[in-house]
Amino acid sequence: MAVLGDLDALVLARLQFAFTIAFHIIFPSFSIGLASFLAVLEGLWLSTRREVFRNLYLFWVKVFALSFGMGVVSGVVMSYQLGTNWSVFSATAAPIIGPAFAFEVLTAFFLEASFLGIMLFGWKKVGPGLHFTATALVAIGTLISAFWILSANSWMQAPAGFAIQPDGSLIATDWWAVVFNPTFPVRLAHMALAAFLTTALAVGGASAFVLLRDRDQPESRMALRMAIGMFAIVAPLQLVVGHTSGEVVREHQPLKTAAIEAYWQTRADQPQGLVGWPDRKAAKTHGEIAIPGIGNAIQGVSKETVIQGLDAWPREDWPVVGLVYWAFRVMVGLGLAMIGLGVWGVWRCYRGGPETSPWFLRASVLMGPMGFVAVIAGWIVAEAGRQPYVIYGVLRTRDAVSPVGAGQVSVSLLAFMIVYAIVFSAGAIYILRLMNRGPAPHEEAATPEDRAPGSAMAAAGEEQ
């Protein structure tokens, strides 16, 4: 408490938002991918009637229900926080941000909430066709939700289509420009792919964990192959989309690019720093390993083009360069590791199957949670890199905070830490225990001995 008491309300409010958003983003990034995975599994079960797909669905739908619930609970906290800690931001930007959030609730959240009940409790009641429709609608709902949230956040990164009123508040003058603001399309693609990758890694990691115990487990073998297929295709695609996103950032948020790459000086022919220790005070990177002559090419501009360095802005406007620099490298490093895992996995599929290599299985388990780490690192780049603005170039973070005391924010931050530690630890432990147990044959299918000889189930069992 004494430590928190030494910080002012602005820093505490930022800490609280960072803490709660870092928890929150884990769940939607998982549920977006899982919902689509479940729709694919159910579609495959409907078209092939292979029990392995049904059993996988019934296993992963439990994990989805839990992560969806925890995502909703942690998301509600975010919106209330905008009112309690960021009331000036709310008052200023509500005419633009408010409708985006309202559309998210009306078009996405209600869609998910309406059909989640059928997905969980209605398979026997509505039949396979309508149940698949409900699963697909929930999956579409999660993507629509991402659409509106990314639209609102991207508008804060590169605001467009608005005017400033005499009282300082913002109003939309062109809703098309507001919704489809310059950074939005590529950031939506980047986030959606990140969600699919995160889910593929988690599914692959959980399946590999089960296969290390029992390498003949049919559901886990199938799920691992599906996960490998996913990250073998999506991880390289994400590299391309991420690079395009970087180019859009350079165009619309050059200060963020300067922080990401620790470009201290404005110059042509920037070097490409690989690693180092950025020192904001000294305005240099200690121990940097850099490749000269390729920085401009990586930014997608000619060698002669002058790229703005941090020296183009007053020092007090610089973000925390080291944080942005390293968060970016963690994200990119993990992305490259995902590509490597995909290549290795595909190679293993052609060399006796991925489950035959304990080292590949161990690597998959190790990479299981890395999608979440990459997502959080990516959001640190996006949000910390936007500083000192909450709406880039329009509203500074220090001007957006509520007129509340440090004591009040300290108490709510502590309360969040305690409640989150209890609630989310319990949820995470339950999910991990489920994953540890792994998928099992549906109770109606029971054990292999119960499968009628010559039936589809017996055939599936033999095939595995």
Place this chain on the structure above:
Amino acid sequence: MRDIIEGPPGEDDAPLPWRIRLMWFAGLAVAGSAATAVVAYALRALLKL
């Protein structure tokens, strides 16, 4: 959790008539929306908005 989440009908189970299935579909969807609305309005009342 295993008992709450419903699996698909077994191969030997006779399917319900399509009208009943459609009614369940609509009923569960409306119930899901209504439950969400009740929570939202309860939160709003709690905060005296």
